[in-house]
Amino acid sequence: GLQLAFLSDRDDWPAEEPAFDVYVATLEDGTATKMVEARHDALPDGWWVSEHGDLEFSKSGGRLFFGSAPEPDSKEDEGDASALPDNEKVELDVWSWTDPLLQPQQLVQADRERNRTYKAMLALGTGNVVQLASADLPDVVVSDEGDGAVALGESNLPYRQRVSWDSPGYQDAFEVNVLTGERTKIFADRQVNTSISPTGRYIYWWDGHARHWFAWDTQADREINLTAGLGVPVESHLADRPMIPGPEGAAGWTAGDARFVVYDKHDVWAVDPTNPSQPRAITDGAGRESNARFRVVDLDPDEPAVDDELMLSFFDYGSKEQGYYSDSVSGNGAPRRLIGGAAAFAGLDKAADSDRVIFSRSTFREYPDVWISDISLRNPKKLSTANPQQAEFSWGTAELVRWTSLDGEVLDGILYKPDGFDPSLQYPMMVYFYEKSSSGLFSHFAPRASRSSIDRSFYVSRGYLLFVPDIPYKDGYPGESAMNAVMPGITSLMDAGFVDPERIGVQGHSWGGYQIAYMVTQTNLFAAAEAGAPVVNMTSAYGGIRWASGLSRMFQYEKTQSRIGGTLWDAHHRYIDNSPLFQADKVQTPLLMMHNDEDGAVPWYQGIEYFVALRRLGKPVWMLNYNGQGHGLTNLHDQRDWAIRMQQFFDHYLMDAPPPEWLQHGIPAVEKGETMGLDLVDG
Secondary structure: OOEEEEEEOHHHOOOOOOOOEEEEEEOOOOOEEEEEOOOOOOOOOOEEEOOOOOOEEOOOOOEEEEEEEEOOOOHHHOOHHHHOOHHHOOOOOOOOOOOOOOHHHHHHOHHHHHOOOEEEEEEOOOOOEEEOOEOOEOEEEEOHHHOOOEEEEEEOHHHHHHHHOOOOOOEEEEEEEOOOOOEEEEEEEEOOOEEEOOOOOEEEEEEOOOOEEEEEEOOOOEEEEOOOOOOOOOEOOOOOOOOOOOEOOEEEEEHHHOOEEEEOOOOEEEEOOOOOOOOEEOOOOHHHHOOEEEEEEOOOOOOOOEOOEEEEEEEEOOOOOEEEEEEEOOOOOOOEEEEEEOOEEEEEEEOOOOOEEEEEEEOOOOOOEEEEEEOOOOOOEEOOOOOHHHHHOOOOEEEEEEEEOOOOOEEEEEEEEOOOOOOOOOEEEEEEOOOOOHHHOOOOOOOOOOOOOOOHHHHHHOOOEEEEEOOOOOOOOHHHHHHHHHHHHHHHHHHOOOEEEEEEEEEEEOHHHHHHHHHOOOOOOOOEEEEEOOOOOHHHHHOOEEOOOOEEOHHHHHOOOOOOOOOOOOOHHHHHHOOHHHHHHHOOOOEEEEOOOOOOOOOOHHHHHHHHHHHHOOOOEEEEOOOOOOOOOOOHHHHHHHHHHHHHHHHHHHHOOOOEHHHHHOOOHHHOOOOOOOOEOOO
16 A cells, blocks of 8 residues: 556557556655656567556565557558448458367457457566566466566467367466566476466466376476375366366465365365375364365465464265364364354354454255354354344255165255145155255255246245255266156155155256256156256257357367267267257157347257257247346346246146146237236136
8 A cells, every 4th residue: 555556648648549658656755657668678579568457566565567568550550441431341250260269259358359468577676677478478477476586377379279179278387487587388288277386486286187286396397296195086076077077176385385285075185395295184084084075264365375273164975064173284183173063154254353253054944144253163143133034934944865876876965845844745846956966955045036947945935845956977978867866866755655746847957957858858757847048959059159158069068067078970879869859759748948049158049949849749838038138037027027937837737726828828929028928817
């Protein structure tokens, strides 16, 4: 708060393309001094200070970072297109196989690229200017909160085409001398994302191919495997996609970059990069012993280093119980339990100038109110009662259920039951899923109009059971994986006797919507299904564009969520076998879809393909297109309308409610905007 920096074109005003200089003032004397001329000698030829760059002081205030960029061509030098009158201009996109990025992605990023700047540094003590980033090294991060001698430089420019079909992206990494701008290449063409330690001693990254964390010692100029000495896997145990796995994660570096704090599935470790063969298990194996997970809670986000005294979150993989523990990087002994139990604990935050903390605690029935305590978390006090009106409403309970999949794997899921549940009665049951959700057993869901999915507390309070199963996946068989996981879970609940087998519905959106569109080609168990924004034809979707980002969809099918694990040419049978469209004639379930015409994630022609196929086959199918809306609904009135229509759909098929007009007769285009068709049909 002692200095002020700004840009001004005062010496070049007025001008069609004004040149901006960098000024710095100390608030003590209130006088601004021009420190960097617009076309400073230290900037590359043809470059100038950019008005679009951010101004940022280093932590100490001894440096100022600003943005530079190539000076734009003058209007006189522009091509013939700009000289044409508006009524003769041609709007044209030229797609070339040599483009680093596809045209749609370029168009999405066009404004950002036009305004792109490259980091330069002004040393306020000497007045020296150093250009750090460049057109071939666009991303530079300076260590020690801007005061370090070392910076990390990254570039994906040579590998940009690969983002269309491979994930994660490829990078070159450089060590950059902040005082001179000199660069040392650390590696090239690796599928990693790099970071720099707080003091700049190490540049580090996760290598999914090697399944280890690595570091580059900027003092010794050598590469170090940080985690080979742990003796336990450090890749994510949830990795089930045909791509290199991500890590379990890391908390970062302790003071002075002395130790790297990293996770396996269960525990927290400290690695001395000068002696990585002797790692220390901070949590002493307590997580592995109890089939639980410990993770560091950052109580001081303004401090880049991991503190020696640790607050740890706790999660029991079996019971899903949560809580907080304490431990020490340098100390001995198992972590010490502070608070925990059959609830979700979240939002732990510490006051800046005292040992007081706040956090929330919740269950499906208990609203996440705010609690206050000291750092020991003994005798916490409930600070808020934010949702007293809930006591006036029927709610429900949530419990953990387990069953065995058709692949022989024991799976977890959540079963929600309405208040007053009687196991001697049979209830209608909704099924909802999206990958894995059982870790949210204690999550609270306030009734609300949703972007795309059913509201859990609302449906349960109205007398539905709700089953939310976890789904593990096999590469190449996403549809079959869903069947193998979900169907045995449903039948295990049916065997308990309290599920009405004639009144089971299923709902999901996006990836869940795809699986439902597939499942109704394989089973007639469901009395009604809603598949939101589903991919139904992987062969046509494979070559499509994710319009919100402009990215090709290829990488999604080959490497990420769709999990096919091959190209359309070397695994074409998998694309067909997993596409519901090619088995649409088998569908016997009334199907509702919501797919909007501005969907930037799943092109809405996927919903159209399924709709027109089922319509031709004489199957009961409806598709709702909220005009101008994207992958999920953002307008509250659209969300409310969707909640009402989905409720009417399931109430009709699962609770014998009369159908609404839109479900019984549709809404003709000539009546669009005049009637909503929400009235129920008598008789």
